[in-house]
Amino acid sequence: MKRPERVAVIGVGILGASVGWNLSRHGAKVVFIDAGQPGEGVTDWSFSWVNASNKTARRSYFDLNVAGMAAHRELARTIGPDSWWHPSGHLRWADEPAAEAKLLETAGLLASWDYRADVYTGAEVRRRLEPALTMPGEVPVVFYPDEAWVHGRHLVARLVGHAVASGAEHRSGTAVCDIGTGAD
DSSP states (O other): OOOOOOEEEEEOSSSHHHHHHHHHHHOEEEEEEEOOOTTTTHHSSSSSEOTTTOOOSSSSHHHHHHHHHHHHHHHHHHOOOOTTOOOOOOOEEOOHHHHHHHHHHHHHHHHHOOOOOEEEEEEHHHTTOTOOOOOOTSEEEEEEEEOEEEEEHHHHHHHHHHHHHHHHEEEEEEEOOOOOOOOO
């Protein structure tokens, strides 16, 4: 029987946590190593908007982002949505006529690509979705109901927690100063 590979994951932000979690669930013996706490570096500074509505320059880039949205939904089903996954949708409107025309043109393009883009007035949005929203009642507002946002630090904690529950080891407060190779 082949011994499971031992893998050190250096840096436990969203990428390190994702790689370590995936490796551990496929049988690798994972050691997470981070100078700080998981997810408290760059991951904690970024806003993780899961969307494709503003990715329309090339169809291939749009499709890649749609696939990423599907992967996030699948991840939420796999590890549980917990406090990291927020599928709340996204509202967008413009404050001048040319930008408004572009917004509605983009919504039409997205709809032709089978991407949900619902157009409401400001008054309808207040009545249906967000009562505290301050805007003129006649302004067109596009609602993208399938979009979400991710709380990165919470997702990292969830992934690392699942990996540790599967046997991974976690060493926080451990700075990596050098990497060597050897027989072990």
